Amino acid sequence: MKSALLKVENLSKTYTPGELVWGNVGFDLAKGDFLYILGGSGAGKSSLLRILASFENPSQGRVLCHGVDLQDSSRTDLERVRKRVAYIPQNLGLIRDLTIHDHIEMTQSMVPSGDRLDLASLQGYLKLMNLEDKWNKKVGVLSGGERQRVAILRALCRKTDLIIADEPTGAQDFEMTWKLMDLFVKLNLTGTTMLLATHDLEMVRRLRKRCAILKDGTFKVEDRV
Ligand SMILES: Nc1ncnc2c1ncn2[C@@H]1O[C@H](COP(=O)(O)OP(=O)(O)OP(=O)(O)O)[C@@H](O)[C@H]1O
Numbered sequence: 001m002k003s004a005l006l007k008v009e010n011l012s013k014t015y016t017p018g019e020l021v022w023g024n025v026g027f028d029l030a031k032g033d034f035l036y037i038l039g040g041s042g043a044g045k046s047s048l049l050r051i052l053a054s055f056e057n058p059s060q061g062r063v064l065c066h067g068v069d070l071q072d073s074s075r076t077d078l079e080r081v082r083k084r085v086a087y088i089p090q091n092l093g094l095i096r097d098l099t100i101h102d103h104i105e106m107t108q109s110m111v112p113s114g115d116r117l118d119l120a121s122l123q124g125y126l127k128l129m130n131l132e133d134k135w136n137k138k139v140g141v142l143s144g145g146e147r148q149r150v151a152i153l154r155a156l157c158r159k160t161d162l163i164i165a166d167e168p169t170g171a172q173d174f175e176m177t178w179k180l181m182d183l184f185v186k187l188n189l190t191g192t193t194m195l196l197a198t199h200d201l202e203m204v205r206r207l208r209k210r211c212a213i214l215k216d217g218t219f220k221v222e223d224r225v
């Protein structure tokens with residue numbers, strides 16, 4: 001049996017007392033798994049992903065990543081786990097006045113050189129994402145789709161073993177969506193675990209993977225949708 005890289009136990013989230021966003025969320029992800037998180041707008045995909053990426057606390061339950069309890073661990077352990085997780089937030093979290101180069105340099109400076117993506121692969125990703133000519137442009141002047149690709153590039157510019165992506169292709173055209181999905185699949189095939197939130201059922205039908213559905217506050221893992 002594969003050991004769990006991410007273990008989610010009986011999570012629930014409430015922002016306003018008496019208003020449960022979702023409850024009873026539990027599942028395991030092992031190395032090399034791929035799981036979609038599906039659900040309509042407001043179903044709670046982003047709040048779940050923020051919690052799994054350790055940027056928000058659940059109201060109940062616990063999340064273990066590499067055996068580290070995200071809500072109850074030392075700062076050092078949490079930082080160690082965060083270095084092994086790539087999170088692509090829905091709001092991207094970029095800094096408008098910094099260039100693509102600045103974002104990549106800043107991210108890579110936080111990890112040992114052995115954990116940085118090699119230059120050839122980085123250049124390959126820049127080309128694939130049509131960002132080669134924008135390397136020294138400030139993020140604030142880029143298009144919405146370009147900005148989203150910068151957030152993806154930033155997540156991929158260091159070696160990680162879990163990618164948590166919140167609607168990572170929501171602002172992309174058809175061709176770019178599939179280039180990026182191909183890239184995620186390739187990374188997954190080489191052992192990177194993928195957790196991808198979307199409400200794009202067409203994507204799920206084209207690229208069949210295990211699905212978890214958030215609906216009316218409940219969470220259910222299904223093999224098919
Ligand atoms: N910080 C917050 N404070 C209060 N309520 C919040 C907060 N964040 C999210 N919510 C509420 O939780 C619910 C789920 O929001 P969430 O952003 O997780 O949904 P989503 O499934 O990601 O939606 P979308 O597909 O539109 O991105 C919404 O009703 C939202 O208003």
Ligand SMILES: [Mg+2]
Nearest residue numbers: 045046047090
């Ligand atoms: Mg969302």
